[in-house]
Amino acid sequence: xxxxxGGKAPNPRRVRVFLAEKGVEVPLVPVDMGALEHKGEAVSSxxxxxxxxxxxxxxxxxxxxxxxxxxxxxxxxxxxxLFGKGALGKAMVEMWQRRxxxxxxxTVANAFRHIHPAMKEWxxxxxxxxGEVNKPRAIEFLRILxxxxxxxxxVAGDDYSVADITGMIAVDFMKPARIQVPExxxxxxxxxxxxxxxxxxxx
Amino acid sequence: xxxxxGGKAPNPRRVRVFLAEKGVEVPLVPVDMGALEHKGEAVSSxxxxxxxxxxxxxxxxxxxxxxxxxxxxxxxxxxxxLFGKGALGKAMVEMWQRRxxxxxxxTVANAFRHIHPAMKEWxxxxxxxxGEVNKPRAIEFLRILxxxxxxxxxVAGDDYSVADITGMIAVDFMKPARIQVPExxxxxxxxxxxxxxxxxxxx
Numbered sequence: 001x002x003x004x005x006g007g008k009a010p011n012p013r014r015v016r017v018f019l020a021e022k023g024v025e026v027p028l029v030p031v032d033m034g035a036l037e038h039k040g041e042a043v044s045s046x047x048x049x050x051x052x053x054x055x056x057x058x059x060x061x062x063x064x065x066x067x068x069x070x071x072x073x074x075x076x077x078x079x080x081x082l083f084g085k086g087a088l089g090k091a092m093v094e095m096w097q098r099r100x101x102x103x104x105x106x107t108v109a110n111a112f113r114h115i116h117p118a119m120k121e122w123x124x125x126x127x128x129x130x131g132e133v134n135k136p137r138a139i140e141f142l143r144i145l146x147x148x149x150x151x152x153x154x155v156a157g158d159d160y161s162v163a164d165i166t167g168m169i170a171v172d173f174m175k176p177a178r179i180q181v182p183e184x185x186x187x188x189x190x191x192x193x194x195x196x197x198x199x200x201x202x203x
Numbered sequence: 204x205x206x207x208x209g210g211k212a213p214n215p216r217r218v219r220v221f222l223a224e225k226g227v228e229v230p231l232v233p234v235d236m237g238a239l240e241h242k243g244e245a246v247s248s249x250x251x252x253x254x255x256x257x258x259x260x261x262x263x264x265x266x267x268x269x270x271x272x273x274x275x276x277x278x279x280x281x282x283x284x285l286f287g288k289g290a291l292g293k294a295m296v297e298m299w300q301r302r303x304x305x306x307x308x309x310t311v312a313n314a315f316r317h318i319h320p321a322m323k324e325w326x327x328x329x330x331x332x333x334g335e336v337n338k339p340r341a342i343e344f345l346r347i348l349x350x351x352x353x354x355x356x357x358v359a360g361d362d363y364s365v366a367d368i369t370g371m372i373a374v375d376f377m378k379p380a381r382i383q384v385p386e387x388x389x390x391x392x393x394x395x396x397x398x399x400x401x402x403x404x405x406x
Contacts, residue, residue: 075290087278
């Protein structure tokens with residue numbers, strides 16, 4: 001199998017961090033998203049949505065969507081557990097992974113894509129007003145998250161999970177999107193520092 | 204347990220259709236979203252994100268996010284299978300459920316929320332330009348889906364799955380969003396008719 005990778009972009013990184021936590025190595029095919037290579041033939045023929053990452057199995061089967069790729073590897077390599085245990089544990093990880101993605105990563109992505117000059121060719125048309133609306137939404141969600149992280153170590157409970165991976169990468173994505181984590185969100189800061197110190201964060 | 208339900212809105216309906224397919228009955232607590240009751244104390248104290256549906260277990264534990272609630276019930280009642288079988292089957296359902304949600308339901312929702320006059324108090328500010336940009340994106344995705352549905356019966360494979368539930372509800376949501384399914388997408392139309400004819404579609 002091989003993984004079409006997109007370097008620094010948030011979604012490709014989610015899968016690399018997940019694989020690092022699992023201790024699984026997959027050959028990478030680098031795709032230069034800065035040069036818009038994900039819109040070229042190699043990616044388009046495998047994923048008509050022209051997004052990365054893309055996993056190609058040995059028989060040519062294609063799996064796209066970061067979380068679907070993570071779940072595939074989770075089924076093949078169940079330990080360490082990153083999707084939760086038992087009905088309630090799995091539901092909590094799913095709930096928090098989605099909250100981190102829909103309420104944080106997407107709001108940050110909207111701000112980045114609709115405002116940053118470097119995204120002019122990516123997001124057509126850029127609508128600055130829509131980008132600006134998303135910035136306070138990201139902060140508002142971080143405040144809710146801060147209250148939760150006052151009660152426990154990780155996003156979805158006492159154990160590190162895929163929800164922490166999505167969350168860490170969403171917070172890192174705030175930097176190019178030019179959104180600051182407010183100083184008073186001490187629990188978010190403590191958590192972000194802890195998950196960023198794991199070796200997988202370098203993947 | 205009890206399920207705080209939101210009537211006609213797409214996400215509450217996803218869970219009701221899922222439960223109908225599973226043959227599971229859960230007591231519903233109706234919440235009138237038209238009267239903005241989801242922003243009131245009953246919902247806000249259970250889900251600070253003020254969204255529905257919300258599942259409350261007998262011990263007071265809260266699960267939100269439609270797909271997290273579905274996954275909880277799937278763990279308790281594994282048959283009929285709606286999340287796929289085996290590593291590849293599960294990855295395919297996850298991939299297509301996400302594509303239906305992120306590329307169809309969300310683009311349709313953006314068009315509806317940012318353009319429809321009835322959404323003025325829900326989506327503040329409404330940005331009509333952003334709503335309009337999403338309409339052709341929904342159609343573009345439906346064209347890709349039509350090519351896939353030419354090759355198989357259901358969205359994620361030969362079996363009905365949660366990806367069909369999300370897809371059916373997203374297509375139904377196109378009506379209030381005033382987006383038409385193009386006449387020539389015969390496979391999408393065949394599939395939508397078939398999934399809508401299941402008794403669960405009435406839930």
